[in-house]
Amino acid sequence: MNPRTEVSLPLELGRLLPSTSPTRWREAVLRAGQLLAPGWAVAPVPATPGALALVLYAVSADTATTPEQVTLAEVTALLDAAPDLDQEPATTRLLIHHALESGGHPIGDRTHPASRTAARLLHRDEPLDIPLALGGGVAGPSALRYALPRLRALLAGLTEEQLSGLPSVEPIPVEASAHVTGAVKIVTSDSWLPLGCPVCRRAEGATVAVDGDLATFTCRKRHTTTDHQLGARHVHTALTRTSPGGKPVRGDLYVVHPDQPADADPRQLCVWLRAPVGALY
Structure with a gap:
């Protein structure tokens, strides 16, 4: 951070x-x-x-x-x-x-x-x-x-x-969701992999949502999963950056893997997203 x-x-x-x-x-x-x-x-x-x-x-x-x-x-x-x-x-x-x-x-x-x-x-x-x-x-x-x-x-x-005299602290609700026309891609420093539905294997056209500490992935056939690769903090950060107001994400949504800092920029974190095409060959 x-x-x-x-x-x-x-x-x-x-x-x-x-x-x-x-x-x-x-x-x-x-x-x-x-x-x-x-x-x-x-x-x-x-x-x-x-x-x-x-x-x-x-x-x-x-x-x-x-x-x-x-x-x-x-x-x-x-x-x-x-x-x-x-x-x-x-x-x-x-x-x-x-x-x-x-x-x-x-x-x-x-x-x-x-x-x-x-x-x-x-x-x-x-x-x-x-x-x-x-x-x-x-x-x-x-x-x-x-x-x-x-x-x-x-x-x-x-x-x-x-x-007994401490004032209360009102939590800020953490809720967000967006439809992704492309795939949800989980990003590490050296890879990015599309997340698929564990039931029907569909990857594109899913809806991603965050509610507090829980992130969910719902495919086009409405199968919902809480995959361990979806960190709520990381998904919330991705949606805040790419889907203000819950607008649909046109194309792919890049979400940083939970093992990485939540505020990392996926396009700078991953060498395959950062490097120009052909630069690694």
Whole structure:
């Protein structure tokens, strides 16, 4: 992300809240916004709203309370818990897993926004197939591992007495859709591949939509998929650039792969789109 780009807290909250969000998750996200607002201008970190919302969601589910009733001491106890041997926040991870599974929507359930958020923040890349001495044999770090210390710093100035008087932060809804006359193409640094319907294999003439943290691809035969290659933030960025006001996209829609920065320009990111025809031969 460009360090000069302003990170809006209301927008980050909106990215976590699809229009169909269940009550507890909505309450957790809104409470996270309240707690983060005082320190946000000093240290805006996009991953922290989702991390704090997950913590509030998990603690409130575990204690049979509401996210607003979770105390600052309960939150900081998790943030200060000792990491495991890989320096991962094992205590927080286990509590999140337990809350999601007890609620009937474990990680991997793409129908629930809390499960989708947990999947993104808890994901660890597979270990490299190289000797242990060279860094192999250990899975990559999770986004949650880096979000929690930053979250601790953002909450450092708060006291229990201040919690009840914090103003609410109204999320900015993140909703967009457009019909694409060509294909939706997923872009990496060295490739672009058209996304096809998993049912009928059709690639052209689809409708792409974003609702909070969920991106969907609906083919001409109205088969809808939530392909893992469609990152909601990345699709929203692509639609904002190429389809203002929801106008149809004439031709192909280039969407950056979720592993790449969401604000990357696909035509500059991919060598095959950046180079003139024939320049690589």
